[in-house]
Amino acid sequence: MxxxxxxxxxxxxxxxxxxxxxxxxAILFLLPFLFMLSMSLTDSHELFQIPFRLIPRSLNWLxxxxxxxxxxxxxxxLKNTIFVTGIFILGQVTVCSLVAYxxxxxxxxxxxxxxxxxxxxxMLPAQVVIIPQFIYFSKLGWVNTYYPLLIPWIFxxxxxxxxxxxxxxxxxxxxxxxxxxxxxxxxxxxxxxILLPLLKPALGVVAINxxxxxxxxxxxxxxxxxxxxxxxxxxxLRMFQAGEFGTYWNFLMADxxxxxxxxxxxxxxxxxxxxxxxxxxxxxxx
Amino acid sequence: MKEIQREEIYGYLFVSPWLxxxxxxxxxxxxxxxxxxxxxxxxxxxxxxxGFSNYKEIFYDPLFRTAxxxxxxxxxxAVPLGIIASIIIALILNMKLKGISYFRTIYxxxxxxxxxxxxxxxxxxxxxxxxxxxxxxxxxxxxxxxxLQDPKWAKPALIIMSLWQSGGNMxxxxxxxxxxxxxxxxxxxxxxxxxxxxxxxITLPLLTPTIFLSLVLSIIGSFQIFTQAYIMTxxxxxxxxxxxxxxxxxxxxxxxEMGYASALAWILxxxxxxxxxxxFKTSWRWVYYEAEVx
Numbered sequence: 335m336x337x338x339x340x341x342x343x344x345x346x347x348x349x350x351x352x353x354x355x356x357x358x359x360a361i362l363f364l365l366p367f368l369f370m371l372s373m374s375l376t377d378s379h380e381l382f383q384i385p386f387r388l389i390p391r392s393l394n395w396l397x398x399x400x401x402x403x404x405x406x407x408x409x410x411x412l413k414n415t416i417f418v419t420g421i422f423i424l425g426q427v428t429v430c431s432l433v434a435y436x437x438x439x440x441x442x443x444x445x446x447x448x449x450x451x452x453x454x455x456x457m458l459p460a461q462v463v464i465i466p467q468f469i470y471f472s473k474l475g476w477v478n479t480y481y482p483l484l485i486p487w488i489f490x491x492x493x494x495x496x497x498x499x500x501x502x503x504x505x506x507x508x509x510x511x512x513x514x515x516x517x518x519x520x521x522x523x524x525x526x527x528i529l530l531p532l533l534k535p536a537l538g539v540v541a542i543n544x545x546x547x548x549x550x551x552x553x554x555x556x557x558x559x560x561x562x563x564x565x566x567x568x569x570x571l572r573m574f575q576a577g578e579f580g581t582y583w584n585f586l587m588a589d590x591x592x593x594x595x596x597x598x599x600x601x602x603x604x605x606x607x608x609x610x611x612x613x614x615x616x617x618x619x620x
Numbered sequence: 621m622k623e624i625q626r627e628e629i630y631g632y633l634f635v636s637p638w639l640x641x642x643x644x645x646x647x648x649x650x651x652x653x654x655x656x657x658x659x660x661x662x663x664x665x666x667x668x669x670x671g672f673s674n675y676k677e678i679f680y681d682p683l684f685r686t687a688x689x690x691x692x693x694x695x696x697x698a699v700p701l702g703i704i705a706s707i708i709i710a711l712i713l714n715m716k717l718k719g720i721s722y723f724r725t726i727y728x729x730x731x732x733x734x735x736x737x738x739x740x741x742x743x744x745x746x747x748x749x750x751x752x753x754x755x756x757x758x759x760x761x762x763x764x765x766x767x768l769q770d771p772k773w774a775k776p777a778l779i780i781m782s783l784w785q786s787g788g789n790m791x792x793x794x795x796x797x798x799x800x801x802x803x804x805x806x807x808x809x810x811x812x813x814x815x816x817x818x819x820x821x822i823t824l825p826l827l828t829p830t831i832f833l834s835l836v837l838s839i840i841g842s843f844q845i846f847t848q849a850y851i852m853t854x855x856x857x858x859x860x861x862x863x864x865x866x867x868x869x870x871x872x873x874x875x876x877e878m879g880y881a882s883a884l885a886w887i888l889x890x891x892x893x894x895x896x897x898x899x900f901k902t903s904w905r906w907v908y909y910e911a912e913v914x
Binding site: 353356359363366367369370373429430435437441451455462464466467488489490496521525551556557568586590594598601605609 | 624626627628630631632633634635637638639640641642643644645646648649650652653656709712715717720723725726727728729730732733734735736737738740741742744745752756784787791794795836837840843844846847850851865868869872873878881882885886888889892893896
């Protein structure tokens with residue numbers, strides 16, 4: 335009897351310890367965000383005051399309005415970013431789902447070889463192709479357009495989404511295709527009418543990953559876009575930092591919060607799909 | 621017979637958007653960049669065949685060595701530490717506790733944002749006098765370094781920043797952990813194994829395929845570190861954060877020495893390829909595959 339109650343106490347102690355570890359970790363992961371938020375709300379003349387205050391004396395919500403509209407046209411950058419990201423997601427989902435359908439469900443010679451080629455592009459650093467691409471995209475007059483950010487990434491790249499979608503296709507029974515074929519469906523109809531609706535969660539994962547990538551993409555916009563009116567948010571933030579207002583860290587943080595906000599919202603809304611997608615994508619091993 | 625042919629034609633047709641893109645935007649540029657690397661190719665107008673002179677020049681270029689050293693330094697520390705941190709966090713978050721899903725969300729949050737916004741945030745956090753990091757250290761009575769202004773501490777600062785974002789890999793390990801069959805642990809418990817033993821004999825071996833995958837992808841990713849250095853330090857102080865891709869960018873897109881930059885890119889490609897092959901070749905020693913049992 336005595337022993338039983340002591341092991342119960344041990345269990346309680348262990349549980350408490352576990353929660354303490356969890357909470358300390360959570361605080362460490364969250365603190366930078368709180369710091370960011372706090373700085374974005376600090377008055378300009380209270381910046382970098384010592385001693386350090388995590389909560390500023392007064393919360394200046396007007397910072398956000400000022401940071402977003404006064405010095406640089408962030409509304410325009412937002413519009414550009416939404417445009418590029420939107421087209422990118424649409425293109426990638428369409429192309430990758432069709433290509434993955436071919437890899438997963440149609441039999442043709444050279445399929446396994448090409449699939450290996452596709453996976454090997456995961457190991458290719460983007461920088462190896464960026465210089466030749468820059469040279470001929472310049473000749474095509476594609477500098478200061480969004481084509482270089484979209485076309486090579488929708489076609490050609492995209493090994494990961496294609497792989498992920500192929501894994502999802504493999505979980506759907508082949509009988510569906512066979513039955514549809516007997517009913518006289520074409521391959522495109524099987525893809526479009528039968529499989530695609532079943533693939534919605536996977537398409538969601540691809541769309542979310544595509545959003546996170548293109549929304550934050552910096553390297554290609556930095557190289558190809560130098561006309562201010564065509565800047566994306568990432569470039570706008572960089573210009574703000576490097577420019578004459580770069581010392582206004584409260585404004586910079588306010589803009590950073592706003593740029594990061596859509597990523598958080600999308601993550602909170604769709605985190606279930608993301609985890610599920612990773613589990614199936616984990617099949618990349620072996 | 622006819623049906624098989626039709627299937628084949630449609631197979632090629634549907635794969636062609638990727639295949640054509642691959643030829644135009646990957647295969648061709650890869651070959652083209654090898655060709656350019658043999659030229660003195662400086663924009664706007666110098667194009668002259670010079671054989672291997674770019675490679676020779678790179679061999680004696682002290683900045684190339686610095687960049688390679690910095691990148692190797694960063695990779696050797698950031699990749700293993702990142703993997704260890706992700707596994708530990710995944711183990712913690714795999715516990716069956718009330719409210720654990722909220723904790724998962726919190727731990728994953730830093731991985732959600734990337735690029736310029738994170739770099740700006742950490743620029744502020746690492747500020748020696750008013751930043752959060754040194755404030756936290758001062759609570760422990762530790763005088764923090766000046767981080768990004770000190771050549772010795774700039775790289776460790778960027779590594780700490782990368783660890784904060786381990787949540788992305790953590791999810792992969794969490795997925796790996798959840799695929800380990802519960803019966804294995806139950807059987808081990810009956811045999812009297814303690815948690816420590818279970819971790820080393822069951823959890824870790826069964827996670828090795830996941831570790832393998834994330835090791836390959838992390839090495840490739842870490843060799844391409846760019847945005848943090850570009851935004852936060854510009855390669856300084858004293859070139860201590862001049863990473864490989866940043867140097868390549870400076871050569872290719874600031875001084876427009878395209879031939880030289882292409883040679884740099886090819887060397888990067890070969891280095892990454894060799895490392896990947898080494899990981900693959902050694903994998904049979906430490907990666908556990910269930911298929912082997914069959």
